[in-house]
Amino acid sequence: MNHQGGWELIKNTWQSWLQHRGFFFLLAFGWMLPLLVYLMIWSAAASEGSLTGLSQDTLAGYYLVLVLVNQLTYATTNWTVGDNIRMGQISRWLIQPMSPLYHALSSEIAGKVVFMLFSVPVTAVLALIFRPQFNLSWQQSLLFLPSIVLAWALRFFWGYWLALLAFWATRADSLLALQDTMIFLLGGHLAPIRLLPNWMQSLAKILPFRYMSAFPVEILTGFLDKNEIFSGLLIQLGWTITAYLLYRLVWIRGVRHYEAVGG
Amino acid sequence: MQGLRLIFEFFKVSTQAELAYRANFFIRFLNAILNLVTGVLSLTVIFNQVDSIKGWDLPSAMALLGVYLLLAALRGLFIGPSLESVAGMDGEIWQGTFDFTLLRPVDKQFLISFRHWRVLMLFDLCLALGVLGYAIHLMQAELTLLAVLGFIITLIAGVALLYAALLAFSALVFWNSGFLFTWIINDLFQLARYPVELYPGWLRLVLTWIIPVGLMTTIPAQALSGKLSWQWLILTLLFTIGALIGASWLFRQGLKKYTSASS
Numbered sequence: 001m002n003h004q005g006g007w008e009l010i011k012n013t014w015q016s017w018l019q020h021r022g023f024f025f026l027l028a029f030g031w032m033l034p035l036l037v038y039l040m041i042w043s044a045a046a047s048e049g050s051l052t053g054l055s056q057d058t059l060a061g062y063y064l065v066l067v068l069v070n071q072l073t074y075a076t077t078n079w080t081v082g083d084n085i086r087m088g089q090i091s092r093w094l095i096q097p098m099s100p101l102y103h104a105l106s107s108e109i110a111g112k113v114v115f116m117l118f119s120v121p122v123t124a125v126l127a128l129i130f131r132p133q134f135n136l137s138w139q140q141s142l143l144f145l146p147s148i149v150l151a152w153a154l155r156f157f158w159g160y161w162l163a164l165l166a167f168w169a170t171r172a173d174s175l176l177a178l179q180d181t182m183i184f185l186l187g188g189h190l191a192p193i194r195l196l197p198n199w200m201q202s203l204a205k206i207l208p209f210r211y212m213s214a215f216p217v218e219i220l221t222g223f224l225d226k227n228e229i230f231s232g233l234l235i236q237l238g239w240t241i242t243a244y245l246l247y248r249l250v251w252i253r254g255v256r257h258y259e260a261v262g263g
Numbered sequence: 264m265q266g267l268r269l270i271f272e273f274f275k276v277s278t279q280a281e282l283a284y285r286a287n288f289f290i291r292f293l294n295a296i297l298n299l300v301t302g303v304l305s306l307t308v309i310f311n312q313v314d315s316i317k318g319w320d321l322p323s324a325m326a327l328l329g330v331y332l333l334l335a336a337l338r339g340l341f342i343g344p345s346l347e348s349v350a351g352m353d354g355e356i357w358q359g360t361f362d363f364t365l366l367r368p369v370d371k372q373f374l375i376s377f378r379h380w381r382v383l384m385l386f387d388l389c390l391a392l393g394v395l396g397y398a399i400h401l402m403q404a405e406l407t408l409l410a411v412l413g414f415i416i417t418l419i420a421g422v423a424l425l426y427a428a429l430l431a432f433s434a435l436v437f438w439n440s441g442f443l444f445t446w447i448i449n450d451l452f453q454l455a456r457y458p459v460e461l462y463p464g465w466l467r468l469v470l471t472w473i474i475p476v477g478l479m480t481t482i483p484a485q486a487l488s489g490k491l492s493w494q495w496l497i498l499t500l501l502f503t504i505g506a507l508i509g510a511s512w513l514f515r516q517g518l519k520k521y522t523s524a525s526s
Binding site: 196 | 286287290300304307309313315316317443446451453454462466
């Protein structure tokens, strides 16, 4: 496998993405906004009565970290995988001497670089407005790192295997929209998991969607105790491995199924 | 009269084009259902925690959601696709094909506002009406004739305001086609999901008078629950008329500035 070529591709992509900053800043703004809406709604609710131990400033801390984590883990590339398969673009990648996964990875990394250039300063300004509060502890901050890497990998491979279904069905994109909705409902966007009704909380803890976005945030902002963190990490790891295996399976079958039209 | 006939023809052509793709049918349906479920579930989660926020309880918030879904459906039905085909990404102004549109012997603003229809958004429209009906059922209040009348008037004003805002933002493309202004208003429109009273003071002012997405949904919902005063009703109507005139003026100024991309 040619990793050198992959790295060159990654560098190239992010430099070319930076030339279209305005466009990506706008995308990032669009993702940020719903989270800010729910931050404001919940703070308005918290100002009237107490929400099971969540104050306005802890909510602000939770949502502002979630804005960043969400953008770090959101896999934009998966939306274009289906188009590339339908348009036959993927034929060219298949004959290149490196894994086509690199094409997805390159725009992933390019995206993160560009989105963070926008989101980090904006979040910093928002922090001045909403005045967040964190209950950090050292050990927990350390566990945040593996959990965010796993969250990214899980969200990426989960979306990727769904997108690869485009080998068979033309409109597999709608599965990605469904994934986004599930993350909104059960991944801590609509509300921190502990504010959800019980049946939704149990679903959130079993299904993979919380582990794609809210879980690292809950660790960092001190919402979880030690046991919850470790059992959560195990579930997250399990889902990540499952997602990767699904990707391998769908990819191998899909390429065998694939017939290019034209050149 | 001729206008109505033209709209009917546009509608027919769009319908034929859209119904050619059968998969779209299911996808639109799925999307409409997803929208409905997320909207209703969000309110359920919020009002599971608190009885009311800033004077808004579940029934009145549900009415507002109905208005929001109704406006979103109308936007998706024709305002959005029509304006997007001119000012959106890869729209006529980017492509330079706007010249052909200008040559048509019809009022330009009329033409670009009603040309494209996404018929399947009628699903969304029905679901929105369903939510409104459910909200009225929840209110259980003796709906006065006056409240219903006020609701219908303010709802029409809301649609007109939405149209004016979208037209104004689309017209900006004549000054700078690189920046996707229509996207910004799409993003900001999400803020209309909740009553403006729930947002912090500075944002409330912006959403009422500068980018009036707040007015579009909050006022009709207030009218339905009988909380709207006469002064606000008149103010809203005057503001709407002003916005329509202003947006139309901006569009005409833009047209004057337009120099063909091709020659």
